[in-house]
Amino acid sequence: MPTSTWNWLAPQAGSAPKRSAHPGRVHVVQGWTTHQTQVLLLTDTEAAAWVTTTAARGPAPRPAPARTCRASGHLHTAQL
Template sequence: MLVHELFATVILARFTADTWRRLAPMAGPAPKQHPHPGRFHVTQQGSAHEIQAIWMTDADIVNWLTDPTGSES
C-alpha cells in the first residue's frame, strides 16, 4: 500500500502531470494549470474540484481571529 492511498482527500497546487498521476489517478487526467495564483485542486471520491485559496499574512490572520467586528485598526 502506498502512503497516498491512506487519505480520502488529496490537495494539490502547482503540480506536474506526473505528480497528478501518482497522487490522484482516480480523478482522471491532470487538469491544466490555472493562470491565477492561489488556485488548487481537491480530489475526493474520484473527482477533482478547483478551489480558490485565501491569501493572508500572519498579521492578517491574527487580526481576523482577534477582531470579531471586522474593522481595521
C-alpha cells in the same frame, strides 16, 4: 504540477487538469471528483496578521448541517 505528481497523489481523479493562469486557483480532489477552487496566497507576515485578526474576533458561526432530502435525494442545508 507535473502529470506524474498528479498521478501519484490522485490517481483516482483521472488525468491532470489544465493549469490555470489565475494566481491562487488550485484543484482539490474529493473522492473521485476534481474541483477547481480559489485559495489565499499570503506571505508569512500577511498570514500571521490574518490569523491574529481572525482569532481576535472569536470563532465563526457553524454552518447548518447538510441533510439529504428523502423525496429528491439531493443534499440540502437545513434552515435554522
